[in-house]
Amino acid sequence: MSNPFLVIPALDLLGGRVVRLRQGRYDQVTTFPIDPLEKVREYATCGSSWVHVVDLEGAREGRASQAALVEKMLAVGGGARVQVGGGIRTLEQVRDYVSAGASRVVLGTRAVQDPAFVTAAAALCEVMVAVDGRDGRVAVEGWTRDSGRTVTDVARVCVEAGARSVLFTEIARDGMGSGPAVEATETLGRALPGVGVFASGGVGSLEDLRALVRAPSVAGVIVGRALLEGRFTMAEALSVGAPR
Secondary structure (H helix, E strand, C coil): CCCCCEEEEEEEEECCEEEEEECCEEEEEEEECCCHHHHHHHHHHCCCCEEEEEEHHHHHHCCCCCHHHHHHHHHCCCCCEEEEECCCCCHHHHHHHHHHCCCEEEECHHHHHCHHHHHHHHCCCEEEEEEEEECCEEEECCCCEEEEEEHHHHHHHHHHHCCCEEEEEEHHHCCCCCCCCHHHHHHHHHHCCCCEEEEECCCCCHHHHHHHHCCCCCCEEEECHHHHCCCCCHHHHHHHCCCC
16 A cells, blocks of 8 residues: 555744735735644644644744744644744754754755755754745745746755655645646656655645545645635545545
């Protein structure tokens, strides 16, 4: 039997609150009136094996701006493993998050700019690299700048440097609920055999999840807005992501 398809709930943080952006735009913010610590516990109680936490301020500013809150979330993981991203640009921050309980760090801008950083971070913990695409090219610095490099090229270089998995976000779909980039994610997965390639952006229904499950080269998906808006429950999502 192949590995199960993983559905990982996402909690994006801005100003200490759980939010979602539309297409990565910081002027298109939806704030959800929930306690991020309680939400981590809730997802774990529902049976989620992972929770994805992103410091959006950190991603934009290039430093772990909300590290104190993130570390509190790590402390109440409730049995779920937590992967953390956003503004991780130094090995010191990687060490701090690992010491606080992170099971995996998600590297973006620094990984794109400096593959050697991926290698160094991978010596400390498991690394997922985030490749966030706009028109086929990777965007960096909180999705505010075009790197000029293709998604596949960046992902392959980072995997060769030590990343164990890849998170691919189609920025135009992020936060829109209009459907995930199934074909593009599957294509990336085929280009990186043996690597866990995860989809992110656009999931709005259980059928969107099923479409990704049917793509054999996609290891899982990160889901944010659809869960927070109650379009489906975590339990329903996990039932879709059963072993295939």
